[in-house]
């Protein structure tokens with residue numbers, strides 16, 4: 106099964122366009138987890154177990170694991186997801202970009218070491234820097250197009266040949282790079298107008314859409330701008346708002362239950378506008 110087939114099946118099985126981001130920040134962990142020998146694994150496993158029936162994908166952000174010297178725990182988590190929730194795709198968020206020979210190693214890291222279904226990739230160095238990921242025919246390459254951060258406009262919004270650079274990226278990927286139907290684009294929920302533009306350019310290509318939750322993107326505007334005619338086509342990511350949801354102590358919630366509540370609310374809100 107390819108990445109896109111797996112993602113499509115997860116949209117249906119969980120009736121969800123919600124991607125749960127795994128950005129483990131040990132300072133924000135509950136005290137009982139901080140002192141465990143494998144705190145990053147334990148924390149993320151708790152979130153995964155609490156949200157696996159609500160998510161269309163899990164997206165570990167590699168920097169959070171690497172900064173804590175916890176790549177082994179990321180590997181174990183990816184194994185755990187594949188064994189326990191084999192229908193949920195793993196998107197490794199690494200935003201790689203380098204010359205072809207180096208990209209081959211990054212692709213092996215993402216797809217062999219971590220067994221990810223897809224990886225985020227930076228298009229700035231052009232096609233030969235992306236091609237090694239595309240050699241993995243059953244995996245996905247999710248290419249940065251219109252990122253959610255304010256500084257994304259510095260380059261992505263510059264005009265070249267009469268249109269903004271992010272639209273060139275969308276056109277290039279749709280027309281030339283996606284020959285095997287394995288590409289996706291990153292478009293921030295914080296820019297719904299540009300999200301709509303990208304949707305017009307790329308047809309039904311799946312989009313990774315971060316920026317709701319902690320970054321304040323509007324869910325209704327995001328869904329209206331980015332959904333396909335089938336009411337799917339997006340992995341709408343939320344990380345911190347779910348991971349570090351405040352437990353309702355009166356209701357006896359722990360951190361995982363609070364994460365589940367916020368994930369369920371987010372999934373349901375997205376579905377209201379599909």
Ligand SMILES: O=C(O)c1cc(=O)[nH]c(=O)n1[C@@H]1O[C@H](COP(=O)(O)O)[C@@H](O)[C@H]1O
Nearest residue numbers: 166198225252253315318319320343344345
């Ligand atoms: O590729 C990404 O996932 C990404 C692209 C982008 O344009 N903006 C963006 O926030 N992200 C990632 O999405 C996640 C957003 O986290 P929250 O803001 O906590 O929901 C982080 O892991 C970011 O690295």
